[in-house]
Amino acid sequence: MGLIERTAQTAAREAAADGLSWTFSPMVDIARDPRWGRVAEGAGEDPYLGGEVARAMVKGYQQGDLRNPNAILACVKHFAMYGAAEAGRDYNTTDMSRQRMYNEYLPPYKAAVEAGAGSVMTSFNEIDGMPATGNKWLLDDLLRGQWGFSGFVVTDYTAISEMTQHGVGDKTKVAELAINAGSDMDMVSAYYHDELPALVRSGKVKEATIDASCRRILEAKYKLGLFSDPYRGLRAKSETELAGQMMTPAALALSKEAAVKSMVLLKNDGEVLPLSASKRIAFVGPLVQNQRDLVGSWSAAGDWRKAVSLWNALEEKFGKDKFLYALGCNLVDDEPLRTTLNLPVDSRTPQELISEAVQVAQRADVVVAVLGESQGMSGEAASRTDIGLLGNQAELLKALKKTGKPVVLVLMNGRPLALQWENDNLDAILETWFAGTQAGHAIADVLFGDANPSGKLTVTFPLNAGQIPIFYNHKNTGRPFQARQKFTSKYLDAPNEPLYPFGFGLGYSAFKYSEVALSSPEMAMDGTIEASVTVSNTGKYAGEEVVQLYIRDLVGSVTRPVKELKGFKKILLKPGESKEVKFTVTPNMLAFYNADLQFAAEPGDFHVFIGESSATNNKAAFTMK
Template sequence: MESRSFIANLAELVKEKKVSEETIDLSVKRILRIKFKFGLFDKPFKYCNKERETKNIMSQEVQNAALEVAKRSIVLLKNSNSLLPLKKDLSKIAVIGPLADSKQDPLGPWAAVGNPNDVVTIVEGIKKLVTPKTEVLFSKGCDIEDTSTDNFDDAVKTATESDVVILCIGERENMTGEANNRSTLDLPGVQQKLAEEIYKTGKPVVVILMNGRPLSIEWIDRNMSAIVEAWFLGIKSGDAIAEVLFGDYNPSGKLPVSFPRTVGQIPIYYNHKNTGRPGNERNRFTSKYLDLPLTPLYPFGFGLSYTNFEYSDLKLSSPEISDEQELAVSVNIKNTGNFDGEEVVQLYVQDLVGSVTRPVKELKRFKKIFLKKDEEQEVSFKISEKDLRFTGHEMTSISESGEFKVYVGTNSADVMESRFKLVKTISSSLK
């Protein structure tokens, strides 16, 4: 959070000679330079132009950029039996949930002066893309933090009448962001119960998640046909989500976090350090849970596509490198599915032995590529001694001779692996 420390104490600190006037002058000069740069001494109100602000903020260029960013931020978490993309000429589509037609929540917790009237909701986005003969039905079902199930009957009736259900659930926009914490990762209110009632209809269900943190959705993952992680996508939320749902855009986003199976798994992250008793389900005296796997529900870097990518032929340019050499790492990627698509190829490294404990994996490189159906491409990365450095006992950046694993794959858990050695000739902390 922000601090009032300087406002309350700085004058007194200067009087006590604990902060010099020269330090104050230096700080003020930084601000004045920026004001000079932007011409604010000649025209102090030059940027206070409401007409220009309105024109620029909602210009077509800005809206196009907002849509592009939103589409690329979406992560496909599940797609059983290739339910997605949906056909645009379905007879009836039910859009259900407290976030289905929300205009405020898609703006997210850092919207500042964002205008909800500029937001395209999920219902609105879907209506834009379907054919005229398709009927889009809407039922809210409940509010985000509702404790009442009074509107469940209407939601269930709406779902029953449809060919497919788009269930839009998640968090309020101000549940995340600065100083907003929760003690649980469960869906707020009665949204979980709503999901269970919709599931009982037997209709195929696509879950749209709108949230600012990982949620505990193991039941939803186990029972629902498809799951789309949409986060808070801004003014073009509805358009972006609709383009993904109907295949105008093939999702390519990857998770920047790990999703736990339950809040009890926290902290859970891909680059953790090994314990003294690494997990082994066959050995009772190792680190593990009695009631669930050690692994997350979705690992860091996870994200599906409407097509499939096959990794093969991982190659290293050499079994070892010195301080002055680079290691070339290459892998073949082939689009084996039925759609053109993008893939984020990820490279991780593990230092097997170190003078201080080292993570089991560290992301070092990634590259996003586009492949047409049946197209194949070799993707290459380079690693140097600098990429293998870490903070040593003396709090300096060092590297050490030894063996390393290199992993390349579609996420932090689904990888191919190889090994190489770093043979040091110079102390990296002195370079």
């Protein structure tokens, strides 16, 4: 989490230097449906991990003191459950039980509030039949009442005016609902400006309610020092001074470090990676030389021209004319979609592009295909029903496979993709996401072994879209999966297991885990026990491993998930080195919101798992009495 906090600090420092005092981040929505485009913006599917990331980002942005000239105000969003949109379609309805809300979707928001987030943004979706922006239970009873939030609430873009489309009232009514629910600031719609005076005169909105909203906003401005210095020192700085605070060498080094540590090695058969520069290597694909899409969705005023493409990084690292190159295909060939996304296009036919790529591949020892999504294929209003590689990307891979050369797939994308054919047929797959301004340097370092990948998946990768939503911490059924029994919870045409589980990720090292050891088979209701494993590096490279702790509550007053992440530690091991990794299991780790929505631990039997991913079955049992 320290790296995430440092990236938030750097973002805050650069934003503050440019006169900004507020950011619409962190986005902490739990996302379990990769059809939803905004998976790219959050921390994934797990509430514990989401909470840890939320805390780190709020701490990094606000730095404990908003008077710090390098701090900016955090805004946790989108409150709440925005990531659970039905069918994965953006802005769609969210409908779930309070049990699921409290135990699975609300924890990251609560963690951000506990970390001191100064503002909260409402979500577009409805909750229990009322849009979040006008939902008094959500904003007043829960956020302010139960959680003690003292900052201000801002609506999402035009969210108040959109309440009329939800069908809960006209312009006057939705303004009344929003202000009385606790939405302090109206973003864009101007309904407060137009309607609040008459609503106060009619008695439907109390003047004290408006005063309270104004006070919360003014308090934030005061804490930021905006009354004494509205431009936060910007007037006193020259253009040269400002430019010198942007994209400093330290910031660029941090960007590269974050990119490297975010990458996930999904497959590496025959140790085709890392590559040797002595081999003849062909780089193929529309993203090899791409800069624009490296910065991802919602990069706003970020200058993509300052991003380093993989090709530019390779030339810087090894010199010009070292490697072979072919475009291979366009990202998409569908004209309406291409126009919507404003994508560049090569006028040659798909067959001509693939033929050229095959000819180039035949001259190489190894082929690296760089494929995936443009920045517009993930993000807001970018829901997809087909989560495979679009256009002729899959056809390109099949043609490259037929050459008989080893094929490495480098992915640039914002969501989990359906990669069953790719996993079954290609030699290596490296997930790099939208890796930012230093993406090219980071990818080159990983491909050629100057960096050892250690990232783990924060979201499950399904076999296909038919498995969606799929997530590791699901509930059991009365008929759990049994391979040889028809009348159990399973599919006729596909396995229950995902392609890649939550927490999965390979490296150039290999790690072996001992059995889980417990300090005691029993734990008091107010006590703790220690769980430990010994992890050994059995590979030939020094590498980092994320050791993950999961717990299962075998019997509860309400049904419990089959497994829940409760801790993780990252260790560095040299070849042949072993380390003992210890976790302290506390009652708080075992607690959950019961049928009365009270957070408490219950006595009973538990399993504790420690391993390399959520798929681990390396466990020990204990009883809490």
